[in-house]
Structures are given as structure tokens and as C-alpha cells.
Amino acid sequence: MELDFTFFAFAIPAVLFAGISKGGFGSGAAFAATPFLALILTPGQAVGLMLPLLMLMDLGALKAFWKKWNWHCAKLLVIGSLPGLALGGLLFGIADPDVFKFLIGFVAVGFVAYQVALATGVLRIAQEEVPDWGGYLAGFVAGFTSFISHAGGPPAAVYLLSQKLGKTEFQATTVIAFWAINALKFPPYVALGMVGKETVLATVLLAPVAFLGVYLGVVGHHKLSDKWFFRLTYVFLLITGGKLIWESMT
Numbered sequence: 001m002e003l004d005f006t007f008f009a010f011a012i013p014a015v016l017f018a019g020i021s022k023g024g025f026g027s028g029a030a031f032a033a034t035p036f037l038a039l040i041l042t043p044g045q046a047v048g049l050m051l052p053l054l055m056l057m058d059l060g061a062l063k064a065f066w067k068k069w070n071w072h073c074a075k076l077l078v079i080g081s082l083p084g085l086a087l088g089g090l091l092f093g094i095a096d097p098d099v100f101k102f103l104i105g106f107v108a109v110g111f112v113a114y115q116v117a118l119a120t121g122v123l124r125i126a127q128e129e130v131p132d133w134g135g136y137l138a139g140f141v142a143g144f145t146s147f148i149s150h151a152g153g154p155p156a157a158v159y160l161l162s163q164k165l166g167k168t169e170f171q172a173t174t175v176i177a178f179w180a181i182n183a184l185k186f187p188p189y190v191a192l193g194m195v196g197k198e199t200v201l202a203t204v205l206l207a208p209v210a211f212l213g214v215y216l217g218v219v220g221h222h223k224l225s226d227k228w229f230f231r232l233t234y235v236f237l238l239i240t241g242g243k244l245i246w247e248s249m250t
Helices: 004-023 030-037 043-065 070-093 095-120 132-149 153-162 167-191 197-223 227-249
Strands: none
Touching: 004 030, 004 043, 004 197, 030 043, 030 070, 030 095, 043 132, 043 167, 043 197, 070 132, 070 153, 070 167, 095 132, 095 227, 132 153, 132 167, 153 167
16 A cells, blocks of 8 residues: 555545534435545455544544433444454455445446435335344444445445334434444454555554544535535446456456
């Protein structure tokens, strides 16, 4: 990983975008930074770089949404994530890097397909509250996709939306749940060599961008519609995800 002009030209907008999502839009679009960075870095470098930055964003967002979360829902997601994180760590340790480039791209494109299916009525979120096992299942999927590409937001959102939480309670619950999940990911990331000295230096340099993004997201949460933010996310993910899939197969 070379901290040159090209690196920062990609990293600064990616981190800013992730911070805005983390701070005010349910974290669902934060993982868009990973496929974008994977265009110039290896999959391991991309996810390794984003983890400490996401952890800083989590801390910034925790202050803004302190104790506004639904603790029961958050607890189910975190406990359920443990086997998913273990599976993600196992696969990351043995699979070819192109496999993860494909998976990151697939998750990105799949996220867009999921949102289109919701918008067109092809897929509907459960109208009745999902029982506790649904929270554990969502946590398992969130743990796995979070380990692979920091994409735990969508499966967690499916469960949380079924619980009919208010806008702020939903946001706060994602913040506390992924604060814990990201903290759990850190030791295996270090063990797998995905977080090193260059990652720490890049984190220090990009930390102001991360906190600025969170601040803008918190402001946006209270003042702005998320409609256009997520439309931009979908286009962004479709392009970068498609490119990663193409690269992994060729």
C-alpha cells in the first residue's frame, strides 16, 4: 500500500462517504467505501484499511446517539454475528484474493438488487415483528458479510426494519451493534495481516476525514432526506461492484 496521490484521491472520498452513512443513514451505505478502495488495493488491504476508520466513526456516532438504541435488538445481532465472523475469518485465511474481489463485488451488486426489489414491491419487509431467532440469523449473515467487506448493514437492516423502530432508534441500534461487531473483527484482522503499520499511518492521516463524515451524517440525519444519498450509493455500488466482478473473472 503506497500512500501516494492516487491512494488519497480514492481514500478521502471513500472515507468521507462512509462517515456520512455511519453518522446519519443507518450505516447501510458505509461499505461502499470497500469496493471503491478495492479498485486500487487488494481486498485484504481495502477491508483492513477501513476497519480502524470505521471504529473511529463508530466512536463519533456513539456520542451523538448515546442510549437511544434498542438494546435487545442490538444484543441479538452481536451474539448472532459471532459464528458469522468466525466463518468469514476462516475463509479469508484460506481463499484466493480474487475470490474476495468477486465476493465484494457480488455483495455490492446484490445490495442494489435488494433495494430495487424493495422499491418495486418484489420483496417486502415482514409486517409483523420477527422473533428473536430472526435477530440471531440476521446477526450471523451480518457478521459474515461484515468480515468480508464491511457489508453487515443490509442484513441487519432487514431485521431492524421488521421491529418498527423509530428513525433515531434504528440509527442508534446500528451504531451500537456495529461498534461491537467491528471491535470483535479487529484481533482476527491483525492476525491475518490485514492491519499493519501502513494501515495505522493511513488511519491517522484519514481520521479527520472520518470524523468530518460522521459530523455531516449526524447533521444530515436530522435535516435531510436520505432519498438522493442512497440513489447515489446504488449507482456507485453498481459501477464499482460490476468492475470488481469483471476483474476477478478475467
